[in-house]
Amino acid sequence: MNDDKLERDEAQRTANYEAVKSNVKSDVSAEVAADARTLQHEEKIEQMADDMRNSSISEMEESDREVKRGRVVARISQVIDYIFFLIYGLLAIRLILALFAARQGNDFVQLIRSITDPLYAPFKGIVPSLSSDGFTLALPLVIAIIVYMLLHLAINGLLRMFVHRKVAV
Helix, strand or coil: CHHHHHHHHHHHHHHHHHHHHHHHHHHHHHHHHHHCCCHHHHHHHHHHHHHHHHHHHHHHHHHHHHHHHHHHHHHHHHHHHHHHHHHHHHHHHHHHHHHCCCCCCCHHHHHHHHHHHHHHHHHCCCCCCEEECCEEECHHHHHHHHHHHHHHHHHHHHHHHHHCCCCCC
């Protein structure tokens, strides 16, 4: 999603740049034709053309750096998304197993518990779990999932700040 937005932003920026470049080129060409009679005007026009070329080159270099930085940050964001989705999935499995009172001696239950214990430990005992007819709703697991979602959103928001670019020329 971030790669698509970067590509759209870059396409819009390129289109705007080409439109401005075309307008400036036609204006400069008209000015060159009108004022080309004297040597002084020719030198001024040549200087203006050099300035425009240099400005265009530096703007394209800056744009290229921004796109590369955006791609790196987008890839980092994808890795972070993947890690958090794994966390959500594992905690959700643990929540479902607790809800249906899965047998603690089962190997799969022990595996899920051992994997999620480091993620769940800070939230144990925050609030009591609700029990009814052998089913248990582990509220600390629900709180853990919500906190991890908020942390995930905060990290993605921070990464978006690093790739925010102006799109106007």
